[in-house]
Amino acid sequence: MGEVRFGVDDLAGLRFAISPLWETVASLRATADPGRHAVHLPWIRKALALRQDRAVAAHGAALSALTPQDGAVRAFLAPSPRCPLAEIEEELAALVALPAEHVRGGLAEVARRAPLSAFERRLADAPERVLPELADAVLAWWQAGVRPHWPRIRSVLEADIAYRTRQLAEDGMREVFAHLHPSVRWSEDRLVSADLPAGRLGLDGGGITLAPSAFAPRCHLLSGQPAPQPLAGPPTAPPLAEQPTTPPCVIYPSRAVGTLWERRDRTGNALDRLLGRSRAQLLAHTSSPSTTTGLARLTGLSPGAVSQHLAVLRDAGLVTGHRYRREVHYTASELGVTLLDLTPGAPGPG
Template sequence: MRVSELRFEPADVAGVRFTISPVWETVSSLWVLDNPVRHAVHLSWIDRAGVALRRPEVAVRVQPLRELTRPRRWLPDFLTPAASRADVTLDEQLDQIAATPPDVVVRDLLSTTPSGPLSPFGQALLVDPRGLLSQLVDAVRIWHDEAIAPDWPRMRALLEADVAHRAAQLAEGGTGRLFDQLHPSLRWLGDRVVSDDPFERDFDLGGRGLALNPGVFTDRRVLWNLLEESPPAGTYPVRAVGTLWETSPTPPGDPLARVMGSGRAALLHLLDSPATTTDLAWRTGLSCGSVSQHLAALHAAGLVVRTRRGRHVFYRNTDAAMVLLRAAGGE
C-alpha cells in the first residue's frame, strides 16, 4: 500500500484549523458530472447541473474551468486556494485566484503535467497567464451561480455541521483523535499523519499549520494541496453526505410521528449529527419558523441540546432522544 506522510512541528499542531471553501465545491463538482455512477449519491444534483451545462451560453463560458478539471488530472493549486477562514466568501476566493502572480500560475500548471498533458486552455494560460486568468475566474463564477448557488445554503449547513463535529473532537481528544477519526485512510503517529495515498509524498508542514475542509463532492480519500510554495491544505469527505438531498426523513408509519407530530419526529431523525435551523429547514421542507418552534419544544422536553459556534447555533439529539428513536425503531 502506498502512503504519504505529513510531518508536524509543534506550531503545526497548534495551526490545524477548519475552513469551508465555496471555490473547492464549485471546482470539484465537475468531477462528479464526469462520473455520475461513482457519485450516485448526488444524482438529483447531477441531473439539474447537467441541464445547466448543456445550455450553450453556459457551456462556452465554463469551458476553461472544465479543461482544468478533467478526470484523473491534478488540479493546479492556485485554482483551489486554501480558505483563510471558515466564513470566507466566494468573491474573496475569486479575488485571491485573480491576484495569483503569473509565475505562480505557470509553476502550478507545470506541477500538474505528471498526471497528463495540459489541455488547450491550460497551454494558452501557460503562455499568457496575465491575459487569460480572468476567463478562468469568470468560468468559476458562472459555474457556481448555475450549479452550486441554488443548493449552497443546504451544502454549507452540512459542511458547518461537520466542522462543528470535528472541532468538538479536537477539543475533547486532541490532534491525535481528530486525525484518527477524520477518515479511515489516515493515522496519527505522534508527530506525523500517515495517509493512504497513491502519490507517496513526504511533506514537512514546516510550522505553517494545516487547513482542513470537508468536501461535499470529495469521496474515497483525503485530497492534499502540498507544495512547498503554497499553504498546506487537505479536503476530506464530509460526514452524512447521504442526507444532503433528503426531503422526507421520517420513515412511513413512524410511531414517533403519531406521538409528537411528523415535523418534530423528522427533526429527531436528522439530529444524530449537529445541524442548524437553516439546514433542517432545507432537509425537511419546513419553514425556518416552523423548525424553530419544533426545536424550542424539543429543547424544553430535554430531547435536543444547542451549542453556539461563532455566528451559528447547532442542535443535536440528547441521549434521551436516542433512546426514543431506538424504541420507536423496535430495537
C-alpha cells in the same frame, strides 16, 4: 511515503475551514464521473442538465480544464482557504491573484502526464489574462449548480467541523487525524500518507487548515506554493521548500454526506399526531446537525417558530444543541433517532 511535519506552533495553529470554491470545482468533477460519486446521483441527474445552460456552456473550455479526462482535480487552481467561512467571491479573487509561476508550475507537472488542453495552454502562456476567464466559469457553475443547494451542503460541512472540534477537545489531535481518512495517519509529530509524494513538508510554524468536502472522495493537500500536491494520487511536484503565504489545507471527505440528498415519505403518520407536523418535520431534519436558520429555510417556518419548536423538542430530550461560533447546531438525540426509526413514514428532509 510522504509526510507533513508539525512543530509546536503548528499544533497550536490547527484550524478548520469551509471552501465554497473547492466544493464548486469538486462538484463539477462529480458530474464528469457520476459512477464514482453515486451518493450524489439525485443531484447529478439535475446538474447534468445544467451543464447545457447557456451561461454555463459559454464557459465550456474553462470548465473542461477543471474536469480533465485523466480524472484528476487541478488542486493548484484552488487556493488554500484564508478564513473559516469564506465567501465564493473572496476565493475567486484569490484565484485570479494566483502567481503566474504557481500556475505554470502546476501545468508543467500536468503536461508530464498528459497533453494540455487548448485552454490550459492559453492559461500557461498568459495566466494573468486567462485566470479571470476561469474565475468567471467557476462563478457561472456556482450560480447554476451549487448555490441553490449551498445551505444544505454547508450545513453538512459545518456539522462535520462541529464533530471534529468536539473530538479534538475530548480526544486530542491524534484521534482527529486517525479518523480523517483511511489513507492518512498520525505518527509522532507528523501526518503520514502512503499517497503523499515522497519527501517531507515542514509547516515551519504556519499551522495547517482542515476543510471537509461533500464532493471529495479522498484527501487533497492545497498549498500557497507552486504545484501543491494531492494527498491521494500520483506525485505531481517536488517537495515544497518555502513557507506558504497561507497555511496548507487538507481537504478531506465530510461525514454524513449520505444524508445530503435523502428524501423520506412525508405523508401523515403517528409521529405527526404525537408531536405536531412542524415539530415532527424539525425532528426529522435534525437527523444531521442543523442550525435554526437552516431549518427555517428547509421547512418554510419562521426562525422564531423554529426556535420555539426546538425548545420544546430539547426539553423533551429529543434534540440536543451545541454551539459553533455564533450558531447553535441541533441534532436528534439518541431518543429522537430511535423515535424516528420506530415510526413508519416519519417525515423527512425535502
